[in-house]
Every structure is written in C-alpha cells, then in structure tokens.
Amino acid sequence: MKPSPSWETVPELVRWAAERYADGEAVVDGRTRITYAGLGARVERAAAACLAGGLETGDRVAVWAPNSLDWIVAALGAVSAGAVLVPLNTRFKGAEAADVLRRSGARLLFVTGTFLGTSYVASLRRAAGAGPAAGRPLPALPALERVVVLSDDAPAEFETWKEFLARGDGLPAREVALRSAELTATTPSDITFTSGTTGRPKGAVITHGQTLRAYETWADLAGLRRSDRYLIINPFFHTFGYKAGVLACLMRGATMIPQSVFTVDTALANIAAERISVLPGPPTLHQQLLDHPSRGSYDLSTLRLVVTGAAVVPLTLVERLRDELSVDTVLTAYGLSEASGIVTMCRRDDPATVIASTSGRPIPGTEVRVTAPPGTPGEVLVRGFNVMQGYYGDPAATSETMTEDGWLRTGDVGVLDAAGNLRITDRLKDMFIVGGFNAYPAEIERLLVTHPDVTDAAVVGVPDPRLGEVAKAYVVRRPGSSLTSDDLIAWSRREMANYKVPRSVEFVPGLPRNASGKVLKRELRARC
CATH class of the missing domain: 3.40.50.980 (Rossmann fold)
Incomplete structure (x- = not known):
C-alpha cells in the first residue's frame, strides 16, 4: 500500500x-x-x-x-x-x-x-x-x-x-x-x-525529505506490508535500524518488536512468540539462527522477508534461508551513512546467485559508478537524492568526500557487472565489519598509541567464525616495556567499544612502510 x-x-x-493505522499494533516491547x-x-x-x-x-x-x-x-x-x-x-x-x-x-x-x-x-x-x-x-x-x-x-x-x-x-x-x-x-x-x-x-547530515524518500523506496523494494511483524535487532543508533526499521514500519503500519541486543536464543523466542515475518540483519545473525541446535523446537514458519548485507553473503546462506526456513524473499543491499544508509539493493525477483554475489542495483533516483572499466575494481562513487548535505561542522572533510558535481566518494572498492549490479570487493579505507558493526583501523590505532607503552600500531581485520572479522593489532612496544598482549587487550576493553577491541596482538620491532611513510597493510595481512 x-x-x-x-x-x-x-x-x-x-x-x-x-x-491511518490507529488501532493497529505499533510496538511490542516486553x-x-x-x-x-x-x-x-x-x-x-x-x-x-x-x-x-x-x-x-x-x-x-x-x-x-x-x-x-x-x-x-x-x-x-x-x-x-x-x-x-x-x-x-x-x-x-x-x-x-x-x-x-x-x-x-x-x-x-x-x-x-x-x-x-x-x-x-x-x-x-x-x-x-x-x-x-x-x-x-x-x-x-x-x-x-x-x-x-x-x-x-x-x-x-x-x-x-x-x-x-x-x-x-x-x-x-x-x-x-x-x-x-x-x-x-x-x-x-x-x-x-x-x-x-x-x-x-x-557527522553525516541528512534531511527529512532524503530520509523519507529513501525508506519509502526501501519499503517498496523489500515489499514491506501492513500485516508484517518486524523484529528490529539492527541497533537504532545505526541508520538502518532507525530508518529501515522504525520509519519504514510507520510508512506501512507494520508492527515493531525492538530487541535490545542480539542473542540467538532471544531472537528465536521472539520469532516464535510474536510471529515475526521480517528479520533484517547481518549474515552472522542469520547463520547463527540456522545453526542453533534447538532451532527445530521453535516455530519459524512466519518468516517471509530477510534483508542482509554489510559483508560477503555465502550462496549457501541464501539457499538455506529459502530451503530450510521457507523464507520467500531474501535480499542483499549496500549503503553508508553518507548516502542515507542505502545505495544499492537487490530486487525480489533476482536469482539467488545475484543476491549472494552482489549488493544489487542503484535505488531509483540515484547513480552509481566505479572509477575503473566495467568488470574491474575501482572506488565506488554515488550521486543522487540520498547523498548527505555534508559533514556537520567539517567543511574540509566534506570537500574531500564530495566532488563539485555531486559525487560521493565512498572509499569502498567495487565492481559493476553488465546488469548494473554492484559487488563490493574491498575497502579502500581498510574498514572491516565485526558482527555487523563497522570497525575502522585508523580509529583503533589512534586509541592504541595512547597507551604509555605503545609507540606505534597498525590494525587489520582477520577472519572470525562467529563475528565475520575481528581486529588484529601489530604493535611496536616502547623500549624496555614488558607489556603483554593480554595487558593491551584488557586495557583496550576499558578504553574502546567492544567490537573495536583487538582479539589478538602481535608485537613487532617496526611496521612495514612505503617510501612515503604509509603502513603497508597488505604485508601485515599476508602474515595473518
């Protein structure tokens, strides 16, 4: 509707x-x-x-x-x-x-x-x-x-x-x-x-009009309905949780069931008890649901719509959601806060191979291009109504990120196929994703070097079976220091959000750098 x-x-x-939806159930919270x-x-x-x-x-x-x-x-x-x-x-x-x-x-x-x-x-x-x-x-x-x-x-x-x-x-x-x-x-x-x-x-500044147009589009492409019951696990502090969750439900009259933190047991219980039909979230969320040993004791038959992304989506995950849980619609998407949280999205009639291997096509009213020939990786650029007004109070950062003719430099590397589907292949800014949360190495590095026994640090994302990726830190100790990896990890847990905390630390005499002084992250990843 x-x-x-x-x-x-x-x-x-x-x-x-x-x-419009006066008597309809809007929110169930406990x-x-x-x-x-x-x-x-x-x-x-x-x-x-x-x-x-x-x-x-x-x-x-x-x-x-x-x-x-x-x-x-x-x-x-x-x-x-x-x-x-x-x-x-x-x-x-x-x-x-x-x-x-x-x-x-x-x-x-x-x-x-x-x-x-x-x-x-x-x-x-x-x-x-x-x-x-x-x-x-x-x-x-x-x-x-x-x-x-x-x-x-x-x-x-x-x-x-x-x-x-x-x-x-x-x-x-x-x-x-x-x-x-x-x-x-x-x-x-x-x-x-x-x-x-x-x-x-x-701070990416977004207007009322941009927000509403973007998530009316999202609701249309996803097929959100008035009868839907939406388990919102994506955090509200994230663009997707608030806008594709709360605002999209307001547009369609769907019922919101907020979940404050993801635990697979709570999610399974909510799906069964509240007859959940819509469940967006990162691939790790859905993988844990599928693999839970007690899954069979919960009635998950009402699930009909899953939207995922933010990481590589295995084809087997898409197939299992469709085959084992009979989910009618599985979609993948790509977005970033600077583009109202949504750039590309698969369509409901796309084959499983497209959904698993790409993030879909640009949403209507926007353009996406890659700074490389077709089929070749390049930086992803976005232009359209969804692009932010700029960074709050930071004109220098705004001018670095947005071109004069309106293109947003995403910092992500991707490939466009012949049908216009985007596949994100790397992260120009070295960002990696920990259980659905974006982790930025430079931010973690900046915090690590504030430790009195650390003189230099570099962080890379390494594979993790539960969270997708986690941080590994390469650290140069101050001469004479007896700092251990356990000491630094414990300190990090006190100083930064949990998803940023390095899960492992390797002490090195120095970091590999090129002639201009930039750390060679590729060499560090090769050691992992």
Missing part, C-alpha cells in the same frame, strides 16, 4: 501513521503493547516536553540507549519538536560518547540507565565531569543543558524520564503542531556520526 504523499517530514509521517494511536500520543507528549524545556528548531538532541519503545518515543518526540537527532552508539565508552556530544553541540541527551551491566550515566559522568556547573549538568559539555535518564532513577543534576515527560503536560497540543509545521523536506532531520580513515568521528 502506497502511503499518502501529504507527508514530507518525520512528524507529519508520525501523525499520518497514528491516524510486556508493553501499544497501538499506532497510542504511539502517536506518546510522541506528542515527548515533543511537548521538549518544547517546555526550551528546545528550539535545529537544536541537536542525542539518544544513547539500546533499542526500546522509549528510544522510539524520545527520538521521534525530539524530531517532532524541530530537533536534529544525533544517535549515539551503545558500544561507545563514556569518552567516545562525550566527544560526539561535544562536537554536535547537543543541548539535550536521552540516556539509558544500565545496559549490559554498565551504568551509562556513571560512564558519562566520569568522562564529562560530575555535578552541575554554570547551570550545566556536565562541566565538560557546556552546550548540554539537560540529561534525561530513561529510567525511574537519576542523579540530582539529571532528570528521570517520568519527570521530563511531566514538563509538557500543560502545553497546548497546537504548540507542538506549530513547531512541527516549521519543518520542511529540506530541514536536517538527523546527524549520524561515522568514523573515517582519520579516526575522527564525522
């Missing part, structure tokens, strides 16, 4: 969905079940609280929390109040989150309490200072005026979720409607920070 063309911003979509009308009401209340707290159009609002109903309400409420959403990676440590908060100039932060045994509040307070200063809850983040903890408890200088929502209870509904009406298709809707080869996070 095609949605109404009357919406061109996210808040218009939310209101439209609340009316024991909480709400309809689309109920979701719309919660979003309006959150937006009112944002306005009551002084939020202005264009202010940045960050969310640092796992997939949940509260994440959806907080994010959509902030955007409905005119804010620009800044999702934060839940794998970040406090210093990493504080850096993005500082660089984005976020005025408001929604943060989870404890997740996976870690107090995010305590982590942030350690990184950014504890106790109010000059009217700010965190001294090291002067732009951040308010921190809302998505739980019933919060430090004195922060607010609980309940306290925050109560702020807007006396605000007339028309105030929220008037604020939302200020937004247009060209208004920025979100900034997704993604690391590059320099290791410095860069």
Whole structure:
C-alpha cells in the first residue's frame, strides 16, 4: 500500500501513521503493547516536553540507549519538536560518547540507565565531569543543558524520564503542531556520526525529505506490508535500524518488536512468540539462527522477508534461508551513512546467485559508478537524492568526500557487472565489519598509541567464525616495556567499544612502510 504523499517530514509521517493505522499494533516491547494511536500520543507528549524545556528548531538532541519503545518515543518526540537527532552508539565508552556530544553541540541527551551491566550515566559522568556547573549538568559539555535518564532513577543534576515527560503536560497540543509545521523536506532531520580513515568521528547530515524518500523506496523494494511483524535487532543508533526499521514500519503500519541486543536464543523466542515475518540483519545473525541446535523446537514458519548485507553473503546462506526456513524473499543491499544508509539493493525477483554475489542495483533516483572499466575494481562513487548535505561542522572533510558535481566518494572498492549490479570487493579505507558493526583501523590505532607503552600500531581485520572479522593489532612496544598482549587487550576493553577491541596482538620491532611513510597493510595481512 502506497502511503499518502501529504507527508514530507518525520512528524507529519508520525501523525499520518497514528491516524491511518490507529488501532493497529505499533510496538511490542516486553510486556508493553501499544497501538499506532497510542504511539502517536506518546510522541506528542515527548515533543511537548521538549518544547517546555526550551528546545528550539535545529537544536541537536542525542539518544544513547539500546533499542526500546522509549528510544522510539524520545527520538521521534525530539524530531517532532524541530530537533536534529544525533544517535549515539551503545558500544561507545563514556569518552567516545562525550566527544560526539561535544562536537554536535547537543543541548539535550536521552540516556539509558544500565545496559549490559554498565551504568551509562556513571560512564558519562566520569568522562564529562560530575555535578552541575554554570547551570550545566556536565562541566565538560557546556552546550548540554539537560540529561534525561530513561529510567525511574537519576542523579540530582539529571532528570528521570517520568519527570521530563511531566514538563509538557500543560502545553497546548497546537504548540507542538506549530513547531512541527516549521519543518520542511529540506530541514536536517538527523546527524549520524561515522568514523573515517582519520579516526575522527564525522557527522553525516541528512534531511527529512532524503530520509523519507529513501525508506519509502526501501519499503517498496523489500515489499514491506501492513500485516508484517518486524523484529528490529539492527541497533537504532545505526541508520538502518532507525530508518529501515522504525520509519519504514510507520510508512506501512507494520508492527515493531525492538530487541535490545542480539542473542540467538532471544531472537528465536521472539520469532516464535510474536510471529515475526521480517528479520533484517547481518549474515552472522542469520547463520547463527540456522545453526542453533534447538532451532527445530521453535516455530519459524512466519518468516517471509530477510534483508542482509554489510559483508560477503555465502550462496549457501541464501539457499538455506529459502530451503530450510521457507523464507520467500531474501535480499542483499549496500549503503553508508553518507548516502542515507542505502545505495544499492537487490530486487525480489533476482536469482539467488545475484543476491549472494552482489549488493544489487542503484535505488531509483540515484547513480552509481566505479572509477575503473566495467568488470574491474575501482572506488565506488554515488550521486543522487540520498547523498548527505555534508559533514556537520567539517567543511574540509566534506570537500574531500564530495566532488563539485555531486559525487560521493565512498572509499569502498567495487565492481559493476553488465546488469548494473554492484559487488563490493574491498575497502579502500581498510574498514572491516565485526558482527555487523563497522570497525575502522585508523580509529583503533589512534586509541592504541595512547597507551604509555605503545609507540606505534597498525590494525587489520582477520577472519572470525562467529563475528565475520575481528581486529588484529601489530604493535611496536616502547623500549624496555614488558607489556603483554593480554595487558593491551584488557586495557583496550576499558578504553574502546567492544567490537573495536583487538582479539589478538602481535608485537613487532617496526611496521612495514612505503617510501612515503604509509603502513603497508597488505604485508601485515599476508602474515595473518
């Protein structure tokens, strides 16, 4: 069913969905079940609280929390109040989150309490200072005026979720409607920070119009339906989890079942109990489902649509999903945050060999070319409505990444076949993928050399049977140091997100470099 063309911003979509699918089940989060009308009401209340707290159009609002109903309400409420959403990676440590908060100039932060045994509040307070200063809850983040903890408890200088929502209870509904009406298709809707080869996070700015057009296209190509029940394991802080998950469901009236972290047992239980029909995710997710020894005890018969990508997809995986689970549609796709998260996508009638060996063809309204003759690897370039407005506050990085005539340099190496299907063959920027998360060697290297006993470091991705790839570090120790690999790995776990942590360390007297001083990563990979 095609949605109404009357919406061109996210808040218009939310209101439209609340009316169009009013009695339909919108979100199932644990024991909480709400309809689309109920979701719309919660979003309006959150937006009112944002306005009551002084939020202005264009202010940045960050969310640092796992997939949940509260994440959806907080994010959509902030955007409905005119804010620009800044999702934060839940794998970040406090210093990493504080850096993005500082660089984005976020005025408001929604943060989870404890997740996976870690107090995010305590982590942030350690990184950014504890106790109010000059009217700010965190001294090291002067732009951040308010921190809302998505739980019933919060430090004195922060607010609980309940306290925050109560702020807007006396605000007339028309105030929220008037604020939302200020937004247009060209208004920025979100900034997704993604690391590059320099290791410095860069925020890709995407507008409301770009977002909605891209994921209406995604929903059409994937064949998402109103009757679908969508298990959203892809994290909301990632473009795909939020936009191909939450926003695509709003467009089609599908039911969202957010899962905060991937465990195969929880996923199997959710699929069976909630009659899941749509399950996007990286290949490792689907491989673990297929290989689980207790798979046969779960009813997985409702699964009909799987979308994967982000790594090489074995043909056997596509065939097993179709043959063993009777999944009607298996699709692969390719995207990056700088291109609204979507560049190419397979079509539903493509043969299994095309789906497994390529990432499909450019989505309508966009162009893809490779800086090499047909059939030869070259850098992948993208142009079209999906290309970002630029990197937030970083014109130099923007000009390096985007050409004057609108082409986005992806940094990925690929090959186009005669039918226009793209196959990603390498990563120009040395990025590798750990269980579906992008890991950037330069960023990991930058952190490793801050260790007092490390003078130089280089990181490469190496195969891993469970996660696809993991980091291996080649490290030059400071003379006289007795640093061990276990010591450095333990230190890394304290200083960086888990998916970035090297799983192995090899100490070397020096790194191989070319005449210009660049590390020869090819030689290091050959040693693995």
